[in-house]
Amino acid sequence: MREFFLPVVVAGMIAASPLAAQDISVVYLRQDVPPPPTLSNLDPIPGDLGQRGAELALQDNATTGKFMGQNWALEIVTVPEGGDYLAAMQDALAKTDLMLLDAPAEQLTAAADLAPNALLFNVANADNALRDDACRANLLHTLPSRAMKADALMQFFVKRRWTDIAMITGEAPGDVAFADALDRSATKFGLKIGKRKTWAFDADMRRNAAQEVPLFTQDLGDYDVLLVADEANDFARYIPYNTWHPRPVAGAEGLTAHAWDRVVEQWGAAQLQSRFHDLTGRDMQDVDYAAWAAIRTLGEAVTRTKSADTATLRSYILGPDFELAGFKGRPQTFRTWNGQLRQPMPLTSRAALVAQAPLDGFLHQRSELDTLGLDKPESACSAFD
Incomplete structure (x- = not known):
């Protein structure tokens, strides 16, 4: 029994031992x-x-x-x-x-x-x-990538039939790059971004948003959704509920696309x-x-x-x-x-x-x-x- 049992124990120990x-x-x-x-x-x-x-x-x-x-x-x-x-x-x-x-x-x-x-x-x-x-x-x-975020948003617009799109773009390089991605994505999904404006304010929007944003967005006309390209979320947080027309906001604020x-x-x-x-x-x-x-x-x-x-x-x-x-x-x-x-x-x-x-x-x-x-x-x- 001892001669038979010992090899089995050794084999079991080898099988249970960790990998290198x-x-x-x-x-x-x-x-x-x-x-x-x-x-x-x-x-x-x-x-x-x-x-x-x-x-x-x-x-x-x-x-x-x-x-x-x-x-x-x-x-x-x-x-x-x-x-x-x-x-x-x-x-x-x-x-x-x-x-x-x-x-x-x-x-x-x-x-x-x-x-x-x-x-x-x-x-x-x-x-x-x-x-x-x-x-x-x-x-x-x-x-x-920015393209993935933009495509996710455009798919949602297509599903909701939001075809009339306006856009506000910041002046930072990342804002311009995101706006370019949104433009490219709109074309990819058969949409077109219409009127757009560049945000160049340096005023404190914490105090002035209710006065400045309605005037700034008035000449965008009517639209289904307003895109905001502002990667640092510098001014985008002050856009919703302050636009001239009460419309949904997306991009950097409102409806946003994320990895997580x-x-x-x-x-x-x-x-x-x-x-x-x-x-x-x-x-x-x-x-x-x-x-x-x-x-x-x-x-x-x-x-x-x-x-x-x-x-x-x-x-x-x-x-x-x-x-x-x-x-x-x-x-x-x-x-x-x-x-x-x-x-x-x-x-x-x-x-x-x-x-x-x-x-x-x-x-x-x-x-x-x-x-x-x-x-x-x-x-x-x-x-x-």
Whole structure:
């Protein structure tokens, strides 16, 4: 009995032993930029925006990873205003080639060119060009582009038959870029933006909105919906209920499109939001979600491939078997032509979920999620070929 029993015990111990340890290190590399001037300080930008989403995802990865022999580590590196982002990138490359990048577009493309064999995730920049002619094969995007936000709004307008559209645009570069995305999206969905004005006020709208906004919007005439392109929400918050004609407002205020919003409660979203709030004491925002999605993407890829090799991970992430359960009702995958994460877009007001794009009836031969953002024929990205 002893001679028979001992090999069985040993075999059982071997079967129950953990897999060979894998050490996976990720760097979150953030460039500090001057905050945009705003008329209101009611919604300050959190100093830990993005990185707390990465921290939550790392906890999620560690929960699964401990059974797989995975040891996850996250380092947050912040480059001060005017600091050398590429030098910080070079230092980070000495530790890992898996990184989350939070920086302006120029730094992102330069960083990607510096590390062609790294696997990088853009978690904070919505610039369409990064998914278009300025794309890089080693740079994936978990934050939705401006085009995705614009398309989500236009689908809602089509469903509601809001065909007469007016627009107010701020003067900041991001405002102009968002207005361009809205124009392009309107054309894509057979709509047209009619009368428009540029917001050039520097007065304190907290005191003057009731007097200034009606006069400012009077010559827009009548319309079904008023779009506001104001990415910093500098003046947009003062537009609803102050327009000359009582009409819905969308874009930067009123009906808005997001990667994530606290009002989303279905599909387990409330549980994710609750865990994030327990960790941070605040609500999850778009960049937090994008950082969470990037780390969870890596966690899923490492678990499925049982590898921490960068090329292996990239191939799996862009392959047909990858899916990310993102708490938004549909599996999320990456576009193979520009590295953008396909994802549903909640359309919300400040208090409720209004709809979630893609809306019913907007079909696509590959995935309805590809009705949001740059589809393959629309993107000039060739790096992924």
